[in-house]
Amino acid sequence: MLLEHAKILFAVRASGEIAGRKKFQKMIYIAKKLNFPFQEKFDFHFFGPYSEELSLRIEELVNMGFLVERAEKIGGYVQYRYSITGSGEEFLKMFPLEEDFPFLKPCFLDMNEKSGRFLELVSTVLYFESLPKFAVTEKIHSLKSKQGYTEEEIDRAYEYIARLKELYKADDDSREKIRM
Template sequence: MLKEHAKLMKAFAASGEIIGRKKLQKMIYIAKKLSFPFQEKYQFHFYGPYSEELTLKVEELCNMGFIDEVREKKGGYFQYRYTITENGQEFLSLYEEPVLNMEGCFQNMNEKSSRFLELVSTVLYFDTLTREDVSAKIAKVKSKQNYSEEEIDEAYSYIEQLRDEVKH
């Protein structure tokens, strides 16, 4: 059971601090699509791929004292900040299975905006479709985000950059 939790904690440790639940969801989904060993199941949701399993595991990690979740009011909504705790670091030191290139990949994703990661994860969610069909799908399911073709091109380039980074 805790093996899957430890994989998530490695992502937190590699990222430093993750600001936002949406960003966390997208980072884990993108990593999963890049063949990192995450097992959470995802469905398409209002903000793109979403995993209830991931939400529950993060809640469990917070309850165990391995992850610190800070809720802060930002304008009209609440934002969440996640960091690994000292107890979490101790627990993680017992988990020796290395995950290659995780640090660079998660640090890179963590520097991107939630909006951009939402686009990247949506592109990956529809990766069985042609690029043209993905653009049409994004225009339909993400109409409020108003993504431009340039942003979609940037998402595809970013996916390739991450794939190259994971290979090395």
């Protein structure tokens, strides 16, 4: 159980800070699809893949004082920012994740530079990756019509996924080490 919490903390530390609950969810989902061993179960929800387990773990990390959740008003809504605390850093010392995941930090830094909207699109493409591209595009236009994703944005999402897989995909040895 605590290892799963540590993995989430490690992702936040690797990112520096994550702005937005939706973005946090998408980053973990994308990393999971890249074979980083996050164990949370994801289902399709309003904004794409969503994990109730991940939401609960984040809440637990905040309650334990390992993660800071800051609310800030942006326009007409509240956005939450997440960063690791000193206690969280101390907790992470019990788990040598950096040695086992050399690509996690650059991967999370890369994703953290992207907008939540774009990561929502990327995670949706990955959720339906078993379908042909034309079917995924139809699903995006149907399920995500309010976002108004263009063909160019969908193409960029596919290109980004290919780049992530080329640069950061975790190998079987890394996955096995971290499950222990």
